[in-house]
Amino acid sequence: MVLNSEQSSADSGSDSESGSGVTVERIETFTVALPTLRDFGVAGGGVTVKGRPAVRVLVKVTASDGSTGWGEATPIPSWTYETTESIVSTLSHYLAPAATGLPLWDLDGLVRVCDRTIRRGWSTGMPLARAALDVAWHDALARSRGVGLGELWGRRRHDTVDLCWIATGSDPAALADSVAEGQAHGYRHFKIKTGLTPGEPESREAARVAAVREAAPEARLVVDANQAGTQDSALRLARLLGPLDIAALEQPLPANDIEGLRRLRDLSPVPIAVDESLRHPTDLATFVRRSAIGIAVAKVQRCAGLTLALRQCQLAEDCGVALMGSGLTESDIGLAASLHLFAAYDLVAPADLNGRQFLTSPYATGPTIRVRGGTAEVPTGPGLGIGVDEGTVRELAC
Missing domain, CATH: 3.30.390.10 (Enolase-like, N-terminal domain)
Structure with a gap:
């Protein structure tokens, strides 16, 4: 179309x-x-x-x-x-x-x-x-x-952004294989999703995370629940994850459960990161006022684009809230936009920009984004810094 x-x-x-x-x-x-x-x-x-x-x-x-x-x-x-x-x-x-x-x-x-x-x-x-x-x-x-986006904003702190590999699989053996595949591609850091099977005991979720930790003992490891927990189940999971050296447990509660996230932040032995809750800079302001956040996840699409994402990131930095970076399994256009945003700030964990792991971008032409050893180079050309073949886009249009 x-x-x-x-x-x-x-x-x-x-x-x-x-x-x-x-x-x-x-x-x-x-x-x-x-x-x-x-x-x-x-x-x-x-x-x-x-x-x-x-x-x-x-x-x-x-x-x-x-x-x-x-x-x-x-x-x-x-x-x-x-x-x-x-x-x-x-x-x-x-x-x-x-x-x-x-x-x-x-x-x-x-x-x-x-x-x-x-x-x-x-x-x-x-x-x-x-x-x-x-x-x-x-x-x-x-x-x-x-000019490139960093020059347009007058803001670019980093030339590269470390990425994490998504460890996929329903059991420890499959997860270990996924980690090995990521390591073969040069990735050193990993993220694992929980809540994939409704009603699965927290002990089994923790066992899946433990399998990733065993396969990658030196990795920065992020666990993402995508709103799947309740206040009680999320706290049980957090306590089980405590000994596994987790960089963050991301969005373990529904987006609008601000009080639940505040309580969990106070009680959890692992850092709690907030993603889906932060659609607009005012959402972050509310979390800050209620002392309900320690790590904010930056995401271009969730924030309705780069203008509001920049505002939210700056607010987080000014308020002493740490930043992580994430995406929505975008192709190379979205990947480039996120790299420019994350290069403008300091992240406390490798970014979850996983599009290259799960899909390809046939429309991408020179210059293209280079990802080497799990590290993405921030494009340096005008605009997003990548080429788009409009003829290919029109051929792919459905």
């Missing part, structure tokens, strides 16, 4: 109406099917199935000076409520018409237009759809100025 919008925003109030400055002229949406390499699941269900194409929504922004940019949305109903259909509909019928005609430089204006067009519920409305547009906008703006 390929959709586009060239309708000018009636309420943008932008300088483009006077003819000054570079404006956004066209926003196109492509639904593409990407080849998958391995099975992958989270507590809510499957993310990828080997041999079954993984659907991603790509967005192309074209500015009046000819600059273009690309963004990506990753529909994973097992992780959040946005589907392929809702992302495409939101972009093509709501966000694209509202944003077309805005000045390319006005990233804050894009956020405000999106806020007006799709109102908030519990938190940011349609963040994955918004993230694809925001990242494409950043890419086009930086390319228009001939």
Whole structure:
């Protein structure tokens, strides 16, 4: 499916109406099917199935000076409520018409237009759809100025980002094999998902984690429950994980259980990281006020794009909250955006950017992202710093 919008925003109030400055002229949406390499699941269900194409929504922004940019949305109903259909509909019928005609430089204006067009519920409305547009906008703006995202922001602390390998498997033997596969690819650090089997005793969950620790005794190891626990079960699991030198237990409770996460942070022998709860910078502010957070997980799509993700990361740093980095099994466009974000801050654990482990990006052309020995090099070219073959994107469109 390929959709586009060239309708000018009636309420943008932008300088483009006077003819000054570079404006956004066209926003196109492509639904593409990407080849998958391995099975992958989270507590809510499957993310990828080997041999079954993984659907991603790509967005192309074209500015009046000819600059273009690309963004990506990753529909994973097992992780959040946005589907392929809702992302495409939101972009093509709501966000694209509202944003077309805005000045390319006005990233804050894009956020405000999106806020007006799709109102908030519990938190940011349609963040994955918004993230694809925001990242494409950043890419086009930086390319228009001939600089990379770090130069655009005036902020880049690191040239590389350490990544973790997702240890998959339902039993200790399969997990050990998965760790060995990751090590063969040069990865030194690992992440394991829990809550994959409803009702599984915490002792069995801990045994799976112990198998990963045994196979990788020197690794930084993160355990991610993806909201699968209750206050009691999460505390039992945390206590069982205590002797295993875990860097963090990530999102063990439902996103809106702020008091439960505060209590767990106080009682847990392992650090608690918060991910799905932090859709907007104001969510982080609430956690900080309630002393309910020690580690915040940065994630571009969850935060509706780079503009709000940068705000949230800066707020975390200013408040003394540690940062971890994660993604949504994106292809290379999303991977590049996340690498730029994480290179701008200091992370306390290797980033979970696992797209390369589970799918391929046939559209990626030179320059491409280099991942060596479990470490990704942050792209250095203009914009996102990667090439996108639009012909291949159109061939993949479904």
